[in-house]
Every structure is written in structure tokens, then in C-alpha cells.
Amino acid sequence: MSVVNDLSICVATANGSGSASSNNILFKSIFKMGIPCSSKNMFPSNIQGLPTWYQIRANGDGYLGRKDVIDVMVMFNDDTSDKDIYRVRDGGLIIYDDTKPLPDDLKRDGVQYLGVPANALVQKHVEAGPLRAKQRNMLYVGALAYLFGIDMETIREVLSDTFGNKPAVIESNLLCIQLGYDHMRDNNLSQSIAMLETIPGGNEGKIVTEGNTACALGAIYGGVTFCAWYPITPSSSLAEALERYLPRLRKDKDGKNTYAVIQAEDEIAATNMVAGAGWMGARAMTSTSGPGVSLMNETLGLQYFAEIPGVYFIIQRGGPSTGLPTRTQQADIQLMHVASHGDTRHIILIPHDMKSSFDLARRSFDVAERFQTPVFVMMDLDLGMNLWGSDPLELVQEPFDRGKVLSQEDLDQQGSFARYLDVDGDGIPQRTIPGNRHPLASYFARGSGHDSHARYSEDEKDYKETLDRLRQKYETARAFVPKPLVEYDADNNAGVICFGSSAEAVREARDRLRASGLETNHLLLRALPLSEEVREFMAAHEVVYLMEQNRDGQMAAIFREEFPEFATRIVSILIYDGLPATAGEIVRQVEQHREAATNGIETKVDESWQKQIASI
Amino acid sequence: MAKTNRVDLTERDYKGAESTMCRGCGHDAISASIMRAFFASSVDPRNVIKMSGIGCSSKTPNYFMNQAFGINAVHGRMASVATGANVGNHAMIPLGISGDGDTSAIGLGNFCHMMRRNVNITYVIENNGVYGLTKGQFSATADEGTVMKGGKINDIPAIDLCELAITLGATYVARSFSGDRKQLAPLIQGAVAHKGSAILDVLSPCVTFNDHSGSTKSLKYIREHLDPLHDIDFIPPYENIEVDYEEGTDQEVTMHDGSRITLHKLGHNYDPTNRMQAVTALHAAVAEHKFLTGLIYLNEERAEFVDDLNLCDTPLAYLTQEQVQPSPSYLDEINAELRK
Numbered sequence: 041m042s043v044v045n046d047l048s049i050c051v052a053t054a055n056g057s058g059s060a061s062s063n064n065i066l067f068k069s070i071f072k073m074g075i076p077c078s079s080k081n082m083f084p085s086n087i088q089g090l091p092t093w094y095q096i097r098a099n100g101d102g103y104l105g106r107k108d109v110i111d112v113m114v115m116f117n118d119d120t121s122d123k124d125i126y127r128v129r130d131g132g133l134i135i136y137d138d139t140k141p142l143p144d145d146l147k148r149d150g151v152q153y154l155g156v157p158a159n160a161l162v163q164k165h166v167e168a169g170p171l172r173a174k175q176r177n178m179l180y181v182g183a184l185a186y187l188f189g190i191d192m193e194t195i196r197e198v199l200s201d202t203f204g205n206k207p208a209v210i211e212s213n214l215l216c217i218q219l220g221y222d223h224m225r226d227n228n229l230s231q232s233i234a235m236l237e238t239i240p241g242g243n244e245g246k247i248v249t250e251g252n253t254a255c256a257l258g259a260i261y262g263g264v265t266f267c268a269w270y271p272i273t274p275s276s277s278l279a280e281a282l283e284r285y286l287p288r289l290r291k292d293k294d295g296k297n298t299y300a301v302i303q304a305e306d307e308i309a310a311t312n313m314v315a316g317a318g319w320m321g322a323r324a325m326t327s328t329s330g331p332g333v334s335l336m337n338e339t340l341g342l343q344y345f346a347e348i349p350g351v352y353f354i355i356q357r358g359g360p361s362t363g364l365p366t367r368t369q370q371a372d373i374q375l376m377h378v379a380s381h382g383d384t385r386h387i388i389l390i391p392h393d394m395k396s397s398f399d400l401a402r403r404s405f406d407v408a409e410r411f412q413t414p415v416f417v418m419m420d421l422d423l424g425m426n427l428w429g430s431d432p433l434e435l436v437q438e439p440f441d442r443g444k445v446l447s448q449e450d451l452d453q454q455g456s457f458a459r460y461l462d463v464d465g466d467g468i469p470q471r472t473i474p475g476n477r478h479p480l481a482s483y484f485a486r487g488s489g490h491d492s493h494a495r496y497s498e499d500e501k502d503y504k505e506t507l508d509r510l511r512q513k514y515e516t517a518r519a520f521v522p523k524p525l526v527e528y529d530a531d532n533n534a535g536v537i538c539f540g541s542s543a544e545a546v547r548e549a550r551d552r553l554r555a556s557g558l559e560t561n562h563l564l565l566r567a568l569p570l571s572e573e574v575r576e577f578m579a580a581h582e583v584v585y586l587m588e589q590n591r592d593g594q595m596a597a598i599f600r601e602e603f604p605e606f607a608t609r610i611v612s613i614l615i616y617d618g619l620p621a622t623a624g625e626i627v628r629q630v631e632q633h634r635e636a637a638t639n640g641i642e643t644k645v646d647e648s649w650q651k652q653i654a655s656i
Numbered sequence: 657m658a659k660t661n662r663v664d665l666t667e668r669d670y671k672g673a674e675s676t677m678c679r680g681c682g683h684d685a686i687s688a689s690i691m692r693a694f695f696a697s698s699v700d701p702r703n704v705i706k707m708s709g710i711g712c713s714s715k716t717p718n719y720f721m722n723q724a725f726g727i728n729a730v731h732g733r734m735a736s737v738a739t740g741a742n743v744g745n746h747a748m749i750p751l752g753i754s755g756d757g758d759t760s761a762i763g764l765g766n767f768c769h770m771m772r773r774n775v776n777i778t779y780v781i782e783n784n785g786v787y788g789l790t791k792g793q794f795s796a797t798a799d800e801g802t803v804m805k806g807g808k809i810n811d812i813p814a815i816d817l818c819e820l821a822i823t824l825g826a827t828y829v830a831r832s833f834s835g836d837r838k839q840l841a842p843l844i845q846g847a848v849a850h851k852g853s854a855i856l857d858v859l860s861p862c863v864t865f866n867d868h869s870g871s872t873k874s875l876k877y878i879r880e881h882l883d884p885l886h887d888i889d890f891i892p893p894y895e896n897i898e899v900d901y902e903e904g905t906d907q908e909v910t911m912h913d914g915s916r917i918t919l920h921k922l923g924h925n926y927d928p929t930n931r932m933q934a935v936t937a938l939h940a941a942v943a944e945h946k947f948l949t950g951l952i953y954l955n956e957e958r959a960e961f962v963d964d965l966n967l968c969d970t971p972l973a974y975l976t977q978e979q980v981q982p983s984p985s986y987l988d989e990i991n992a993e994l995r996k
Contacts, residue, residue, distance in 0.1 A: 201996035236776045247994035257990065263980040265972040266744055285990070289982040298969040298980055305769040312733040312766070316707075316740025318966070319727055320748070321973035323980075324740065338730050346727070432991040435984050440977045448921055473973060474725040474741075474748055477702045484706075486728035495673075496718065 043234035045075050045100030048107035049184065051114040052124045056088030057117070058174025063094040066181050067215070067248075068198045069190050070098050071429055074242025078104035078544075079427045080620050085365045091120045098236055104428065105545030106626030111233050114180045116158070121146050126309035133231050135183055137176075142582065154229050156183045161219045166212070175216045182220025187229065188236045192221065247432050251397040251423040252327075254433060255353055256281035258401025259325055260289055261435055264351070266324040268302040270332065273365050274421040275355040278327040279303075311336035311350075315343050318350040319485060321445070321473035323405045327353035330372045331362070333379065340414050341380025342487040344510070347460070347469065349408035349443075352376075353401070353417045355424040358618045367618030368421035371590035372539055376416045377568060377598060383507055385514045387521060388416040388568040391423065392543040394430035396566070400522060406441035411517055412471055420589065422541040422620040444470045451478040459483040460506065461492040465513030493552055521567035524574055532559045535581035537574075539565040539595070541620065542587050548623035553630060560585070565595075570602050578606040583637075585630055587613040589621060662894065664700035670695050672720040682834035682860030682875075683713055683782050683942070687720045689837050690751070690780070693844035694721065697892055705741055709734040709763060712789055713755035713782035713860075718942025724751075735770035738777050739961070745971035746962040749848060750777040757787050760796040760815045764957060771826040771853045773961040778847040780853050781817055782834070784862035785873035792865035803870030819938045821855040822931060822949070822953045828854035829953040835863070839949060842890035842917070847950065849890075849915045852960045859947060871879045878947060882887055885926050885937075885950035888920040911956060928954045 049066075053059035067079045077098040097107045113128040115121050115136040122145065129136055138143060138155025147153075152478040158179035166172045185195060195217055196210075203209040222230075256278050259267075269279040284302055290298045304310040308607035310326045317324035328336065333354055343350055356372045358364030378384050388572075389404055391397040401417055408415040451457055451472070457480040460469045469492075472481040483494040491502040538546040543564055550560050563577045578584060578599070584606075588595045593612035600607040613629045615621045658666040670691040677684050694701065701723040708714035710731035717726045725748075729737045738752050738915055759767050759781050770777070785798040794802075797817065798810045800941060821829045823914065828850040832840040847854035859874040868874060872881075886907075891897050893914030901908065907919045919928070927933060934953040940949040970979070 171944070245995075247991050249994045253994075257987070261981055261987070263975075263977060265975055265980060266740065268740060274677075288788060289986055290980065292968045292970075292979070294968070297966050298968050298970075298972070298975055300965045300967060301963075302739070302743065302965075307764060308733065309736040309739075309766050312729065312736030313740030313743075316727075316737035316742075317744035317972070319737075320705075320741050320744030320971075322740075322744035322971075324744065340735065342730050363933065432994075433987060435987050437984070440981075472725075474705055475745060475971070475974070479723070482723050482725045484726040484728065486726075487730055488728065493875065 044237050045098055045234070045239070046111050046343065047098045047112065047188065047234045047236065049096045049112040049114065050110040050127060051094045051180065052117045052120050053092055053094070053177060054088045054117050054119065055084050055086050055092045056413070057177060059092065059094065059177045061174070062177035062181050063096075065178075065195065065198055065202065065560065066184060067096050067427060068201070069185070069195050070096065070236060071163045071243055071248055072194050072198055073190065073236060073238060074239035074244070075100060076102040076104060076243070076429060078429065080106050080422065080504065081426055082619065083366050084517070091117050100239065103544065103548040103623070105548050106620040106622050108622045111448045112184070114184070116177065116180060125151070131233070133233055135180055149570050152231060153233065154187070154224070154450040156180065156220055156223050158220070161223065162216065165219060171212070175212065178213050178216035179220035182217035182222070183224050185217065186221045186224035187231050188234070190236060243429060245432060246429050247394070248427050248429055249394055250277070250425055250427055251391065251394060251419055252278035252355065252425060253281045254397035255391070255417065255419065255424070256285060257403040257433060259351070259405070260285055261398075262405040263323050263440055264325050264405060265324065266314070266317040267300070268304045268310040268317075268321045268324075269326050270304050270307045270310050270328065272307075272329050272332050274357055274425045275327040275329045275353065277425060278353055278355065288488060307332035307335040308339070311339040314350040315339050315348050318343065318348045319413050319474070323409070325351040325353065326347070327355065329355050329357050330359045330375065333372060333375050337380045340386070341384060343414045344384050344386065345487050346485040347412040347471070348485065349412050350414045351404045351408050351417060352414055353419060356418070364618045365508045366421070368620055369542065369590060369616065369618060370396050370420050370588050371594065371616065372624040373418070373588070373590070373594040374597070376418060385511070385569065386414060386416055387517050388418050389409060389512070389522060390418045390539045390566050392540055392564060392566070394428050395434060397423065398433040399436065400566070403522070407521065409443040410441050410520065411468060411513060412443060413513070418540065420541050426620070444468060446470050446472050446476070448476055448478040448481070451476070456480065456571035459494040460490060460509070462509050462512070462521045464521060466516040467509045467514070468516060518569045518571050521569065521571065523571060524577070525564040526564055526573060526577060527562040528577070528580070529559070529561060532561045533582045534558060535561045535563060535577055535584040537563045537565055537577070537584055538587040542589060545621040545623045545626055546587055549626035549630070552623060552627050558630070558634070568598065570599070575603060578603050578609065582609060583611055585613050586632075587616050587621070587626060661695055663700045665695070665700070667691065667695050669723065670701060670721055672722045673718050675719040676715065678711065678864045680863040681712070682784065682862070683716050684719070685834040685837065686780065686782055686840065686858055686860055687716050689840040690844060691720050692837065693841045693848070693948055696841065697845045697848060697849060699749060703728050703749050706753070707734050707738050707741065708753045709755075710756040711755040711758050711787070713753055714758060716782070716850040717753050719727065719752075730791060732758050732761070733766055734758065735763060735766045735779070738779075739770055739773065739775045742777065743967070743972065745973040746776070746967060747971045752777050752779040754779065756781060756783045756785060756795040756797040762818055764796070764815075768820070768824050771821055771824040774825055774827055774852045774958055776851050776853070776960045776962065778844065778856070780844070780856045781991050782860040782893050783817070783857055784860050784866055785814075785871075788862050788865055802872040803868070805865055805868055812913065816938055816942065817855065817857045818952050819935060821853070822934055823854070825958070826855045827852035827955040827958050830855070830951050831857045831859070831947065831949045833878060833947070833949055835861045835879070836949070839884065839888055840936050842888045843951060845890035845892070846911070846915075846917045849911050849913050850956070852912055854960060856960050856961060880946055881947050883941060883946040883948050884922055885924050885948060885952070888951060889918045891916040891918065898946040909954060909956070917951065928952060931955070
């Protein structure tokens with residue numbers, strides 16, 4: 041067998057059947073072998089019964105994006121089997137429960153079928169009870185372990201890591217895994233797709249986590265003291281991670297909390313609580329998804345206009361409306377970019393992996409206080425909820441930036457204070473915190489028109505000055521927000537830009553394009569507003585492929601508005617089926633464009649951008 | 657020389673910008689009672705946060721206590737802003753001003769949940785049964801059968817905000833009338849002393865859009881239908897006044913900070929600590945077309961929201977990096993756990 045450590049396994053089960061546990065064991069066992077691997081959970085919006093797919097990719101070269109094709113399909117959900125048999129590639133393998141013979145309509149050519157009588161085996165070996173149906177899923181773990189070379193000792197370690205203090209659970213799971221393993225071995229069953237081999241030292245020191253946990257930890261290290269949130273997939277696990285870690289990390293010497301987490305009655309309450317706490321000077325945050333941002337719009341405008349800091353973690357899912365609540369998307373970029381009515385522009389930080397989720401979450405509180413405005417941390421379901429192998433989270437130790445907060449002593453020294461006056465010419469005014477007892481300190485924050493002294497004003501000059509200063513503040517942010525990560529070689533004419541969870545798929549796609557003769561430069565975007573480095577990158581390339589996960593090229597529209605002189609250089613690569621991006625689809629779209637450009641047939645450059653400028 | 661209170665401030669120190677309400681508006685009278693109450697209780701305005709939503713009433717925090725920080729938020733959401741502000745800095749004294757549209761219509765849900773949590777606040781609803789800034793539409797506290805300027809009749813029953821407040825967990829519930837400063841000022845003092853959600857539903861006639869005959873919120877109609885439960889006095893904790901206590905007629909309630917509220921009964925045999933009686937009395941008043949005023953319900957037992965949260969003594973807003981950033985060694989520990 042020539043292929044080693046390059047494999048994708050898709051497990052099809054019914055939601056609520058206990059497969060989360062078996063899939064986790066399978067994934068972590070491969071991880072423990074030192075093989076780079078990732079998992080994508082394609083789950084339904086449902087508690088029990090609807091179909092769910094879990095796709096694991098093991099890849100010795102370290103590509104962690106979703107693999108384009110499925111090599112192995114574990115067909116454990118009768119409701120989807122008729123389609124699942126066609127999800128696996130030609131030459132692939134289907135593992136199924138052969139307690140009963142496979143019906144003819146589930147047979148197809150060009151794939152290998154291997155059966156494991158999972159139902160029969162659990163009925164024979166596992167006591168009747170509610171757990172029996174769940175234990176059935178452990179059978180495919182065992183079958184895969186034998187077929188692909190995962191040793192039982194590794195699995196035992198993972199079980200012990202997972203269920204440490206419950207030896208009975210470990211043993212019962214192990215029994216079922218062993219049943220699957222033995223069945224394959226005793227019947228001399230084998231496959232010829234690939235083998236998994238331990239990589240000594242591989243994954244050493246690495247962690248496995250999901251972006252929502254990394255963001256929560258980042259927020260804690262960034263000094264969050266206040267979180268108000270409303271449950272919504274795929275963001276709930278971020279607030280829940282806060283609730284999990286805060287009690288351990290953030291008690292004072294008397295055992296009292298140096299934080300508050302409030303589950304609000306809706307997203308409108310959550311955002312207004314954030315505004316109230318932020319106004320008081322607390323480091324305040326919420327986490328939500330697209331529908332939540334829709335509801336929060338009005339108060340985002342208040343925070344923008346009255347200049348109240350707050351951090352908004354947005355874990356994007358498929359829209360519009362309820363859309364696909366459990367699938368991934370980057371389709372709320374413009375919703376965040378110009379959130380709320382009237383002229384607004386918001387700062388958005390964009391993590392792309394576990395470490396940057398932690399780091400940007402931490403920094404977001406500094407940015408919010410420095411710029412006295414709501415700051416978005418833009419995530420998506422793939423980054424936020426799927427498990428990713430990663431280097432350990434790393435704390436950059438630096439002092440908090442509380443921005444231009446004036447103390448009583450500062451006011452004494454300065455002798456004057458106007459809350460909304462641009463003292464420094466950067467658009468950022470000075471701020472006082474309630475509790476400051478200096479006679480100059482108090483001011484009246486409001487979402488209505490105001491002058492530089494925070495007095496109510498309907499004067500057109502005051503109003504325009506405020507709008508212009510807020511724009512100036514946004515301009516100042518260009519040089520302050522996280523810079524893009526750029527790979528540049530002057531010989532290359534083509535550039536690729538991506539952001540967020542696309543980074544892994546794009547890295548792999550560029551390697552494949554290189555292999556087929558197209559060298560590209562790369563810019564990983566990490567924030568809005570766009571910085572000078574982004575402009576330079578646009579200026580340096582004839583063609584820039586801008587990859588994003590939405591239908592309309594929302595980020596491309598922002599680029600075209602910001603850089604009209606480079607507008608025609610942008611070629612949108614768009615993936616928006618709700619599934620995590622794959623390198624193969626990116627390569628396909630790039631090659632399609634190149635072919636069209638070379639052969640002079642229809643140009644694929646999207647010229648609808650002119651309309652989009654008007655609609656932003 | 658002007659009279660000063662215990663924090664060496666004069667009544668002048670409780671003033672704000674000049675009001676832009678219509679001449680004779682009940683809201684200005686409420687502002688005057690607020691200034692009087694805070695002066696009388698010797699509350700330093702610099703310890704107060706003033707919060708409001710949108711509407712005529714929500715403009716008024718600008719017209720008193722200039723030295724207090726204030727926020728004029730979005731329509732109907734002051735209850736949530738106040739929740740965040742109270743938790744963000746529980747050392748500040750929260751005062752919320754709202755209207756009947758702001759509280760009983762657009763903001764009803766958030767108002768309910770603030771009371772359910774028993775967030776500490778003095779929450780004044782300046783209730784005129786009408787939308788003023790948008791020129792005279794009915795609000796959700798417009799009484800059934802009341803007539804809009806122009807003749808339209810309201811067929812839908814009003815929301816009784818006091819009854820709602822009692823049901824949802826508010827712990828200090830009062831109704832008053834903007835023109836009755838003698839009753840309103842001590843009720844506000846009591847509300848400020850109380851730790852928890854103190855809801856004051858204050859009838860405040862709109863002289864421009866709701867003062868005509870046929871309206872049940874006109875100055876004349878309100879005056880004719882007032883039914884005060886008791887005369888009320890507020891005695892701050894530092895005052896050692898002994899009140900002549902008449903068995904069966906007077907009731908005294910001591911609050912957590914040691915201040916006392918004395919109620920001199922007026923015809924009613926009424927105990928504001930009796931929740932069932934409070935709800936029954938409110939129902940009876942609606943049936944009799946009366947505005948029952950006074951301290952309707954008081955519960956000094958229930959903990960306020962920040963106590964439920966087990967917050968540290970230092971306000972969250974004042975915590976420093978040293979107090980909130982965990983040591984890097986904890987991150988090493990967590991990384992190790994995430995390797996499993």
C-alpha cells in the first residue's frame with residue numbers, strides 16, 4: 041500500500057444517537073498518533089433524529105481544511121444511505137451494518153463494501169438499556185481502527201483522557217470498540233485506500249480545541265468583566281466556555297466574582313446591557329450570530345454614535361433569516377461593517393485559527409476602549425465550533441490599553457473637558473468614567489444629535505462635525521488594527537486574499553496551484569478597516585483572487601468601494617453551500633477564471649460591483 | 657445663605673439644564689420632586705447615574721442633577737441599559753426615567769425582565785397615556801374608553817404597570833401623581849433607599865395632547881379620581897425623629913439602610929407588605945375608576961440582582977489588569993488540558 045496518512049472519513053449517523061462521543065474518540069485517537077487532522081461536524085438543527093455527518097481528515101502534509109472527496113463512508117444512518125453511497129469517491133470504501141443483508145438499491149459499482157454486524161453484536165454483548173443503541177456507534181470506531189491501523193492502546197488512552205473518573209464507561213466503550221476491531225480481524229477484512237501511521241513527535245505539544253473556546257479564553261485574558269448573551273447556535277458555546285472557565289480563573293481573595301455573565305431575555309437586552317456596562321467603564325461583551333446582530337442593530341448605532349465601547353463576537357452561520365443555523369458561512373460581513381441605520385463604519389477583527397482567536401479576542405477589548413466603539417470579532421461556525429489541532433494558545437503580555445480615559449487628576453491638570461472634542465486630531469475624543477467625582481467629569485451620553493460638550497444639539501454644523509469626526513476615527517483605526525499576514529514574491533502577478541476559516545483551504549489550494557504552474561502571493565486579511573498594506577497588495581498584482589464564503593462577494597464589495605482604482609483586478613472565489621471550504625473548489629474556480637481569461641471567452645471578472653457600491 | 661444638606665449641597669446643586677417640556681407639563685413637576693427628594697436625602701449627584709429611553713419623559717434627566725452622569729439610550733431599552741450599568745458599577749445610584757410608551761409598549765419585555773431580576777434602580781414612569789413627541793397617539797396605558805384628541809375611542813384595556821411590577825418581582829411598587837409633591841418626593845426617597853427594583857408609576861398629565869374632556873388622564877379627571885392610600889413620610893437613617901405612632905392608623909417600615917417609611921392610613925386598611933392585598937386593591941381601583949396612589953407594595957426581603965451574582969466589592973468597571981488577568985501559568989494548565 042503506497043498511500044500513508046492521507047485519508048478522509050465521513051461518518052453518517054442520526055443526531056442524538058451518541059455518535060458525538062464515538063466520533064470524538066476516533067478523531068482524538070488519530071490526533072494522538074501524531075497525524076495532523078481536523079474534523080468537521082455537519083449537524084442538523086435538531087435534538088434527535090435528523091441526519092448528521094462528521095468528517096475527519098488525516099493528512100500527513102498538515103492540510104487541515106475539509107477534504108474535497110470522501111475516501112471512507114461510515115453508513116450508519118438508514119435515512120440517508122441512499123445518498124451516502126454516492127458521497128464516497130470512486131474506489132472508496134463503505135462501512136455498513138450487515139446485521140441484515142444490504143438492500144439492492146444501496147449497492148453501487150466502483151466502491152468497496154465492508155460490513156460489521158453492529159446491531160447483532162451489541163445485542164449479544166451489551167445489556168439491554170438506553171445505552172445499547174449509543175454503544176453501537178463504538179463498533180465502527182473499532183472497525184476503522186483495525187482497517188486503518190489505529191492501535192487499541194492509543195484508543196484506550198483517549199478513552200481514559202475522556203472519561204477519566206468513570207472506569208465503567210471506559211470499559212463498556214472499549215468492549216464495543218474491541219468487538220468491531222475483532223470482527224474485521226477475524227474475518228480477514230482489509231482495504232487498500234491508505235494506512236494511518238504514527239508520526240513520532242507529531243502533534244507534540246499541540247492542543248485540540250474550537251474557536252469559541254479560544255475566544256472565551258482570550259476574552260478572559262483580555263479582562264472581560266461583563267458578558268450578556270442570548271443562546272443562539274453557533275455562538276452559545278462561546279458564552280458557555282466563559283461560564284466554564286470564569287469561576288476557576290476569576291475569583292477574588294474573598295471568593296467573589298470579578299465578572300458577571302448574564303443570560304439575557306433576548307439579543308436586544310444583551311446588546312443594551314453591554315452598552316450600559318460599557319458606558320460605566322466595564323470591559324463588556326456579547327456573543328451571537330447573524331439573527332442576533334439583526335436584533336442588535338439599533339443599539340450598535342447608539343454605541344457608535346455615543347461612543348461606548350463593547351465587544352461583539354459574531355459566529356456566522358447560514359442566512360438569510362433562520363437559514364442554515366448549523367452550517368457555516370461568512371455572509372454577515374456587510375451586516376457588521378455598516379451595522380445600524382445612518383452612516384456607520386465598524387471595526388472588525390478577523391481570527392483565522394485557534395491562536396488568533398485567542399489573541400484577537402484578548403486585543404478586542406483594547407481596541408474597543410481605544411476607539412470607544414463597538415468592535416466585532418468575526419468568526420464563523422467552522423472556526424468556532426469545529427475541533428482544530430493547534431499550537432498552544434499563547435499570551436502576549438502587554439498592558440491593557442484603556443484608551444483616553446481621564447482621571448480626576450488628569451482633569452485637574454487639564455482644567456477643561458469636552459466629551460466629544462477631538463483634542464488630538466485623530467477623531468478619538470477623551471472619556472470619563474462614571475464615579476469620577478471631578479466637577480468637570482460628568483456628561484450626558486445620548487444617541488441624539490450632540491455637540492462636542494455632549495449637549496443636545498440639532499445644529500447642522502455640530503451634527504456634521506460629529507459625523508466627520510467619527511469617520512476620522514475610523515481612518516485612524518486603519519493603522520491600528522491587526523495587520524494582514526502577507527506572503528509576497530515580486531515575480532508573481534497573481535494574488536490571493538482570504539480571511540477567517542478559509543485560510544487552511546486557501547493554503548492548500550495555493551500549493552496545488554503552484555504544482556500546476558501558478559505561483560501566487562497571499563494576503564490573509566485580519567481586520568477592517570483595510571490598512572495600507574492591503575492597498576499595496578492590491579497595487580502589486582494584476583489579478584487578485586478574493587476568496588470568501590458568501591454568495592455576493594461581500595468583502596469584495598468593500599474592497600471595490602475602498603479601492604475603486606483596483607476594482608477590476610478582483611476575481612471573487614465564492615463558496616456558499618454552508619459546508620466548510622475545500623481547496624479543490626477554490627482551485628476549480630481559479631482555473632476556470634484563468635482558462636476563460638486565456639482563451640478570451642467570457643470574462644469571469646464580476647462586474648456587478650458597480651451596483652454593489654451603490655448598495656453598501 | 658442657601659440651606660445646605662448633609663453633603664453640603666444646596667438645592668441649586670440639584671438643578672439641570674433648562675427644560676424643553678411644554679409649559680405646565682407634569683413631567684417638570686416630577687423633575688422638581690426628584691430634585692427635592694435627592695436633596696432631602698442628601699444624595700450626592702456625583703454618585704447618581706441618570707438613564708432614560710426615548711420620548712418626552714426620557715428627555716427630562718437632562719433637566720436635573722447636572723453633576724450626575726447620564727445616558728439617553730434607545731427607545732424602550734433603558735431597563736436593559738440600567739441592568740448593564742448596575743452590574744458594571746454597583747456603587748452608583750441608578751435612577752431611570754421612562755414613559756408609558758417606552759415602558760409599557762416597545763420596552764415591555766425588557767422592563768419585565770429587569771424586575772424579574774430585581775435590578776437595583778429607582779424607575780420612574782412618567783405616565784400620561786399618550787405619545788407626546790409623535791403628537792398624541794394612544795399608549796398601552798391609555799384606559800379603556802378614554803378619548804383621543806380628535807375623538808377616537810380606545811377599546812383596549814390598559815396595562816396596569818403597578819400590578820405587572822408586583823407580579824414580575826419588583827420589590828418596591830408605588831403609584832403617585834405629578835401634582836402631589838408631598839406624596840411623590842418621599843416615595844422617591846424611599847425608592848432610592850430601597851435595594852432592588854423600585855417602580856414608580858407617576859400619573860403625569862400631558863397638557864398638549866391628553867388634557868381634554870373624555871380623557872381619563874387629563875389633569876381634571878386625575879384629580880377627581882385620585883384615591884390615596886396613606887400620607888407618607890420618609891425618615892433618612894441619620895434622622896432620629898420619633899413619630900407619634902397611632903395604633904391601627906399608622907404603619908412604619910424600616911428599610912435595610914435604616915431609613916424608615918411611615919404611612920398614615922387614610923380610610924383604607926392597607927398593608928403594603930401584603931402582596932395579595934396589593935393586587936386585589938389594584939383590581940378594585942380599576943373597577944371603580946380610581947387611581948390608587950401611595951406605596952402599594954414593598955418587599956425588603958428579596959436580594960437585589962448584584963447580590964445574586966456574587967460580585968466582588970470593587971465595581972467591575974474599576975477592576976485593574978492585575979485584578980482581572982489570570983496568571984500565564986493558568987494558560988499553561990489549560991493548554992495541557994486541551995492536549996487530552
